[in-house]
Amino acid sequence: xxxxxxxxxxFTCLGAAAPAAPAEFDFKDPKGVNNVVFKTDAPLESIxxxxxxxxxxxxxxxxxxxxxxxxxxxxxxxxxxxxxxxxEHLHSDKWLDVAKYPEITFEVExxxxxxxxxxxxxxxxxxxxxxxxxxxxxxxxxQMTFLKDKLKARTGKDGDLLVIRASFKIKRxxxxxxxxxMEEKVSDDIELNLSIAGAAPR
Amino acid sequence: MAGWLALGANRGWTxxxxxxQKDPVTDIDGPVVEKKFVPGIDLLxxxxxxxxxxxxxxxFVSRTKNKPVTSSS
Numbered sequence: 001x002x003x004x005x006x007x008x009x010x011f012t013c014l015g016a017a018a019p020a021a022p023a024e025f026d027f028k029d030p031k032g033v034n035n036v037v038f039k040t041d042a043p044l045e046s047i048x049x050x051x052x053x054x055x056x057x058x059x060x061x062x063x064x065x066x067x068x069x070x071x072x073x074x075x076x077x078x079x080x081x082x083x084x085x086x087x088e089h090l091h092s093d094k095w096l097d098v099a100k101y102p103e104i105t106f107e108v109e110x111x112x113x114x115x116x117x118x119x120x121x122x123x124x125x126x127x128x129x130x131x132x133x134x135x136x137x138x139x140x141x142x143q144m145t146f147l148k149d150k151l152k153a154r155t156g157k158d159g160d161l162l163v164i165r166a167s168f169k170i171k172r173x174x175x176x177x178x179x180x181x182m183e184e185k186v187s188d189d190i191e192l193n194l195s196i197a198g199a200a201p202r
Numbered sequence: 203m204a205g206w207l208a209l210g211a212n213r214g215w216t217x218x219x220x221x222x223q224k225d226p227v228t229d230i231d232g233p234v235v236e237k238k239f240v241p242g243i244d245l246l247x248x249x250x251x252x253x254x255x256x257x258x259x260x261x262f263v264s265r266t267k268n269k270p271v272t273s274s275s
Contacts, residue, residue: 033232
């Protein structure tokens with residue numbers, strides 16, 4: 001009886017001493033708010049569009065935000081342009097070939113220059129960016145806002161929210177999307193603005 | 203009229219969904235479509251016309267007249 005009590009006490013103490021596992025935030029947004037805005041500004045044409053088919057999971061520990069990992073996936077077919085013909089061209093095998101390359105991905109590997117003020121963390125996050133069948137390692141400045149207990153206000157369930165914002169540029173030529181061609185209409189630089197919220201229910 | 207005023211006095215057509223541009227919890231700008239009934243001026247016009255029609259009809263409907271009380275004494 002005494003041994004059982006000691007074992008129970010030991011496990012309780014070990015459990016309390018062990019660091020808490022980071023909560024895993026799911027970025028499949030039931031409200032459909034999560035979005036990526038993409039812009040190209042060429043001499044003859046300026047094109048703006050959005051993508052909303054976002055999913056992925058990011059383990060995040062507010063006590064150790066620099067240890068952030070995870071993967072964000074954007075369905076290439078969800079890229080939307082206001083002009084239906086432009087959208088058709090964008091999805092076609094001449095440009096993104098969404099049938100062959102259905103996902104655009106970013107897999108986090110490490111974070112540097114991590115600064116946290118209150119519930120907002122900024123960091124330079126390095127990871128593998130996959131687009132059009134090409135994967136490259138890039139570094140992106142990211143802002144992560146941890147909203148403790150705010151999931152209830154959004155979905156009625158207990159839990160936390162993590163809002164990630166990032167603005168960065170890629171070169172379409174680096175990803176084999178018509179390199180060096182039609183740059184007067186579609187610039188090589190593509191500006192991406194990511195605004196996504198993930199939920200970690202309890 | 204009171205209902206139309208209470209629900210926002212929308213001067214456009216009646217809506218069953220509204221689109222907000224900002225998520226109030228996360229502050230993310232995005233197309234958020236919510237189911238919400240917002241009466242417009244079309245519904246207001248129908249209700250006012252109905253009320254006016256009922257009023258006009260009520261003028262032509264014969265009123266119940268009190269029979270004169272006759273004293274038998």
